[in-house]
Amino acid sequence: MRVGSAVGRVAAGVALLGLALAGCGRESADPEPAPEQTSGDQTGRDENGGNETGGDQTTGDQTDGDQTTGDEPDADEPARLSGPVALSISGGFAGVNEGIEVDPDGDVRVHDGDDPRPAAALTEAELTELAEALARVDFDQLPAASIDDQAADMFHYLFDYDGRSLLTDGSEELGPVDDAIGLLGGHLDDRRTTD
Numbered sequence: 001m002r003v004g005s006a007v008g009r010v011a012a013g014v015a016l017l018g019l020a021l022a023g024c025g026r027e028s029a030d031p032e033p034a035p036e037q038t039s040g041d042q043t044g045r046d047e048n049g050g051n052e053t054g055g056d057q058t059t060g061d062q063t064d065g066d067q068t069t070g071d072e073p074d075a076d077e078p079a080r081l082s083g084p085v086a087l088s089i090s091g092g093f094a095g096v097n098e099g100i101e102v103d104p105d106g107d108v109r110v111h112d113g114d115d116p117r118p119a120a121a122l123t124e125a126e127l128t129e130l131a132e133a134l135a136r137v138d139f140d141q142l143p144a145a146s147i148d149d150q151a152a153d154m155f156h157y158l159f160d161y162d163g164r165s166l167l168t169d170g171s172e173e174l175g176p177v178d179d180a181i182g183l184l185g186g187h188l189d190d191r192r193t194t195d
Contacts, residue, residue, distance in 0.1 A: 078124070079131035080104060085161040087184040091169075093153045100188040102130065110191050119191035130183050136176035139164045146172045157181050 081104040088099035101109045106122040122130065139162075148154065148171035159166045159181055168174060168181070
């Protein structure tokens with residue numbers, strides 16, 4: 001019985017292979033029908049049950065995902081802030097309380113305690129880098145607060161942008177918002193020492 005079933009399986013495999021090869025040869029020999037010709041029934045299916053169009057065709061000026069809606073910035077224009085962005089840093093062992101606020105035009109205010117003062121504006125390159133970092137932040141995917149209650153003497157970073165706030169101590173990676181916080185912290189450090 002074992003030999004007979006093995007021979008049967010081999011014969012069935014050869015028969016299937018023959019049918020598959022015969023089908024391949026027929027497809028390459030038959031030209032594709034012209035668009036005005038139909039080879040299927042009224043359901044839009046060809047004789048093999050597939051779509052008559054082949055599924056890959058596009059019509060008109062459509063492209064795969066490259067369309068713009070008019071609301072998106074031009075690729076040649078640098079990214080811009082949609083509103084002011086602020087970072088306040090507090091806590092730590094020494095009880096720090098400082099921060100930075102950047103307006104959409106690049107104007108900067110820094111504070112140490114309760115004394116806000118103007119500081120050197122961001123350069124066009126710094127402003128673009130910050131705007132691009134903020135464009136990557138998906139606030140809908142972020143918690144309002146990310147604080148490790150078990151950690152003592154951590155700095156707390158209160159980040160505000162576009163009507164959204166986030167409080168973090170940096171103990172958990174938060175993706176692109178960490179980049180934006182790092183950029184703002186660096187600008188604060190630069191302006192604290194030079195102004």
